[in-house]
Amino acid sequence: MDFSKSLGKCGFCRKTFGKTEMPKHLAECEKGRAGGSKKRFFQLFVEGRRSPEYWMALAVPASCTLRDLDDYLRKAWLECCGHLSSFEINGKKFQSDDETAGEFGEKTIDVALSKVLSPGLTFFHEYDFGSTTELKLKVISDGAGIEGAAKPVLLARNLPPEISCESCGKKAASVCTACVYRGKGWCCKECAPKHKCGYEMALPVVNSPRAGICGYTGKPR
Ligand SMILES: [Zn+2]
Ligand SMILES: [Zn+2]
Ligand SMILES: [Zn+2]
Ligand SMILES: [Zn+2]
Numbered sequence: 001m002d003f004s005k006s007l008g009k010c011g012f013c014r015k016t017f018g019k020t021e022m023p024k025h026l027a028e029c030e031k032g033r034a035g036g037s038k039k040r041f042f043q044l045f046v047e048g049r050r051s052p053e054y055w056m057a058l059a060v061p062a063s064c065t066l067r068d069l070d071d072y073l074r075k076a077w078l079e080c081c082g083h084l085s086s087f088e089i090n091g092k093k094f095q096s097d098d099e100t101a102g103e104f105g106e107k108t109i110d111v112a113l114s115k116v117l118s119p120g121l122t123f124f125h126e127y128d129f130g131s132t133t134e135l136k137l138k139v140i141s142d143g144a145g146i147e148g149a150a151k152p153v154l155l156a157r158n159l160p161p162e163i164s165c166e167s168c169g170k171k172a173a174s175v176c177t178a179c180v181y182r183g184k185g186w187c188c189k190e191c192a193p194k195h196k197c198g199y200e201m202a203l204p205v206v207n208s209p210r211a212g213i214c215g216y217t218g219k220p221r
Contacts, residue, residue: 003052008158019047019055022156023140026057039063042117043141043155046073048209049124049134056157059146066094066109066116072152073125073135077208080216083128085109089116090123118142133210160207167191174202180212 006019012029023045040062047055056076060069066087074085087094087109094109094116095101101108117123117139125135146153163172165188172186178197179185187195192202205211206218 006053006055006158006161008055008156011153011155011157016159017156019052019158022057026155027141039149040114040142041146041149042113042119042139043143044069045138045140046125047136049136051209052136053161054158054207054209057140057155058152059149059155060113060152061150062112062114062117062142064113064150064152066111066113067096068151069113070096070109070125074127076154077135078127078133078210078216080128080210080214083130083214085125085127086129088124088126089121127210128214131214133213135209158207163205165191167194172205175205175212176201177203177212177214185212 004018004020007016008019008022009016010022010025010029017025026043041059042062044058044060045055046058054077058072070085084100085096093106094111095106096109098108100106119139119142121139123137125137127133163186164170165172166184166186168188168191170188170190173189174187174192176185176187176195176197178201185195185197186205187202193199195202203212204217206216208216208218210216
């Protein structure tokens with residue numbers, strides 16, 4: 001499927017743009033705003049590695065750590081039951097858990113972005129090493145960002161993709177945790193109780209690459 005036309009909203013002007021146009025638009029839209037801070041920011045483009053219809057653009061202060069970024073990604077898209085996570089940058093692993101990091105000679109994620117990122121770099125994030133959700137991140141640019149921001153700021157994000165019920169074609173409301181791995185199990189409200197795996201296996205459809213995985217509901221726990 002072609003997701004390059006997947007639509008999202010710019011956080012500055014609230015206008016809708018396609019996924020491929022968005023980085024260019026953000027650069028222009030940001031230029032048009034008066035002021036801007038002197039602080040160094042990275043502009044990041046994040047997407048599901050296997051589900052590129054989910055994407056967002058972030059401005060992250062260069063003084064933030066990978067842990068700050070990990071926290072943000074967990075809150076926005078990933079957190080279900082406190083699984084481990086890691087980044088892979090230039091072939092090096094950075095782990096969320098300090099102990100395992102030491103054990104395997106990997107680094108921890110308590111490292112400033114300014115030490116590990118540079119414009120043009122593509123890197124990866126994994127949440128939960130069992131039912132893993134993989135993200136691809138790209139450093140679009142470094143430059144000025146949002147005045148006063150100390151944590152990552154959302155610049156743009158995809159609109160919820162339209163997913164249809166596999167039985168009747170209406171808008172899907174739930175997805176089966178057993179079938180989602182095969183790209184199946186999407187049901188509307190009426191068809192969900194009739195799904196073969198039972199209603200207990202259903203999770204709500206949420207705007208996240210982790211929809212239907214483990215216990216992810218999109219709500220903070
Ligand atoms: Zn804009
Ligand atoms: Zn979980
Ligand atoms: Zn249906
Ligand atoms: Zn099922």
